[in-house]
Amino acid sequence: MTSSTESRSDSAGATPANPTGPSASFVVVANRLPVERVSGDGDDEWRMSPGGLVTALEPVLRQKHGVWIGWHGVPGEHLEPFEASGIPVVPVPLSGHEVTDYYEGMSNATLWPLYHDSVAFPEYHREWWDAYRRINRRFAQQAAAVAAEGAVVWVQDYQLQLVPRMLRELRPDLRIGFFLHIPFPPEELFQQLPWRREILEGIAGADLVGFQVAKDAHNFVRLLRQMLRYQTHRDRFVTPDRRTGRAQAYPISIDVNAFEELSNSPEVVSRAAEIRRDLGAKNILFGVDRLDYTKGLRQRIQAVGELFSEGRLDPAETVFLQLATPSRERVEEYKRLRDDIELQIGRINGSMGTIARSPITYLHTSVSKQELTAMYRAADVLIVTPLRDGMNLVAKEYPACKTDGSGALVLSEFAGAAEELRQAYIVNPYDINGMKETILRAVGDPPATKRRRMRGLRKQVTSHDIHAWADAFLRDLDAIRRPVAPNHGDEAAAG
Ligand code: ADQ
Numbered sequence: 001m002t003s004s005t006e007s008r009s010d011s012a013g014a015t016p017a018n019p020t021g022p023s024a025s026f027v028v029v030a031n032r033l034p035v036e037r038v039s040g041d042g043d044d045e046w047r048m049s050p051g052g053l054v055t056a057l058e059p060v061l062r063q064k065h066g067v068w069i070g071w072h073g074v075p076g077e078h079l080e081p082f083e084a085s086g087i088p089v090v091p092v093p094l095s096g097h098e099v100t101d102y103y104e105g106m107s108n109a110t111l112w113p114l115y116h117d118s119v120a121f122p123e124y125h126r127e128w129w130d131a132y133r134r135i136n137r138r139f140a141q142q143a144a145a146v147a148a149e150g151a152v153v154w155v156q157d158y159q160l161q162l163v164p165r166m167l168r169e170l171r172p173d174l175r176i177g178f179f180l181h182i183p184f185p186p187e188e189l190f191q192q193l194p195w196r197r198e199i200l201e202g203i204a205g206a207d208l209v210g211f212q213v214a215k216d217a218h219n220f221v222r223l224l225r226q227m228l229r230y231q232t233h234r235d236r237f238v239t240p241d242r243r244t245g246r247a248q249a250y251p252i253s254i255d256v257n258a259f260e261e262l263s264n265s266p267e268v269v270s271r272a273a274e275i276r277r278d279l280g281a282k283n284i285l286f287g288v289d290r291l292d293y294t295k296g297l298r299q300r301i302q303a304v305g306e307l308f309s310e311g312r313l314d315p316a317e318t319v320f321l322q323l324a325t326p327s328r329e330r331v332e333e334y335k336r337l338r339d340d341i342e343l344q345i346g347r348i349n350g351s352m353g354t355i356a357r358s359p360i361t362y363l364h365t366s367v368s369k370q371e372l373t374a375m376y377r378a379a380d381v382l383i384v385t386p387l388r389d390g391m392n393l394v395a396k397e398y399p400a401c402k403t404d405g406s407g408a409l410v411l412s413e414f415a416g417a418a419e420e421l422r423q424a425y426i427v428n429p430y431d432i433n434g435m436k437e438t439i440l441r442a443v444g445d446p447p448a449t450k451r452r453r454m455r456g457l458r459k460q461v462t463s464h465d466i467h468a469w470a471d472a473f474l475r476d477l478d479a480i481r482r483p484v485a486p487n488h489g490d491e492a493a494a495g
Helices: 052-063 096-115 126-146 163-170 196-203 214-228 256-264 266-279 297-309 332-352 369-378 394-401 432-444 447-462 466-479
Strands: 003-005 024-032 035-039 044-048 067-071 077-079 082-084 087-091 147-156 175-179 208-211 231-233 236-238 244-249 283-290 318-325 360-364 381-384 408-412 425-427
Touching: 024 052, 024 126, 044 082, 052 067, 052 087, 052 466, 067 126, 096 126, 096 332, 126 147, 126 163, 147 163, 147 466, 163 175, 163 196, 175 466, 196 214, 208 214, 208 466, 214 231, 214 236, 214 244, 256 266, 256 369, 256 394, 256 447, 266 283, 266 369, 283 297, 283 369, 283 432, 297 318, 297 332, 297 360, 297 432, 318 332, 318 369, 332 360, 369 394, 381 394, 381 432, 394 408, 394 447, 408 432, 408 447, 425 432
Parallel strands: 024 067, 024 147, 067 087, 147 175, 175 208, 208 244, 283 318, 283 381, 318 360, 381 408, 408 425
Antiparallel strands: 003 077, 035 044, 082 087, 231 236, 236 244
16 A cells, blocks of 8 residues: 655545446445554554444445445545455545535534534535535545446435535446435525535435435425425435436444444443442443534533532432543534533532542543443433434444343434434433433333333334344345446436
């Protein structure tokens, strides 16, 4: 593998890499490659980093000689295509300026807040949009260069919404899927977007568009009808070139077996007991999130803090463990959030803690999957309170790890997961009093009630895992009949 660091800004990666010709029959296109660099003697090596999406797609990638296209995470560094743990990956280079405009700007300071109910103010900058369009084209060109004739290409998430259409223009023979991991906004919010038509047309370039929940798929189809005047029928839409596409919900999940196995391992069982001993509390409340303003951390800490200060939770017997993963630390809104919640927690611990203990144990760090599983196992109540969330995998990981059937899940009605996890203690995170009452109920309900609810949660999660999610999407994408006619325009019909 060779690499070079360069100072060119906007021309980075203009020539798509195509070392072996267009030979991949399955291509995943995502903003990030699922790899991490491990330093060895002399040369660096890369290995696949464990994550839900890669776990789901790895078997398909291996079976179909697939390729993963994405940015490897280092601004300004050019890498040749290489293999990570036996999977071919094609790095797409991004310059420092491009990371600022396309990723931190348009993706994370415009689209991310807008698509999450505008819980933070979305910023609109034309130069961010120009960069977004340019980088989406780069990803599309790269996919066009490696995909074999008639290949399946699966484009992931909000950073790459223009890729399906751009790719279709380059390669009408391909079968293109798109999955949005975050919510799709309601019409009133989507209309703010100065580039709304281009985004809709971009996504509609796919044969199959997947969303986390059915409501979002309906929103999307309605917008195609109202804004672009496409013909639609239920989950189907017809583009001006008479191609039929579909938009449907595919709720994402987790690798349930892997979590269960890990949770039952002797190391995790003993680590969970150690965590309980170290925290020294009868009740452990637990929260774990990326440090993101969509996750409802301020409201959660407020609610738990008030329960402590009103004496309804006793710091002598209850502790709230909050783990927050550092995230998007260069974006202004995220810096503010961190300052806010650390101030909040400091005040609560300062006024209600003793020399022996603090009501809130706060860790601003990422932990290994093994350590996280031990924390889930140790926790009596998991509190998940996003103001808006596409799905929320934490809410599914907890029941998977509670193999002994104990525990209680407090879950926001605004997480996609709430549609499936009906046995959770459902809360509205904007309603602090309601949330306080529900947290107390989750702590104090009789063990038999909690076991019954946890049984329901485990049944749901174990019967809908990440493999079922990927299989369902790819099966439906395969079922869309598209005659291969690369040189005769796009005359596809839907099956
Ligand atoms: P995220 O917003 O990142 O995902 P989530 O679904 O909860 O949110 O996934 C977070 C993942 O990170 C979980 O697997 C969790 O275990 C892990 N994690 C969190 N904090 C951690 C820590 N401190 N240490 C180690 N691991 C930690 C986006 C969307 C979601 C959607 C997913 C998948 O915003 O709505 O569910 O994609 O589609």
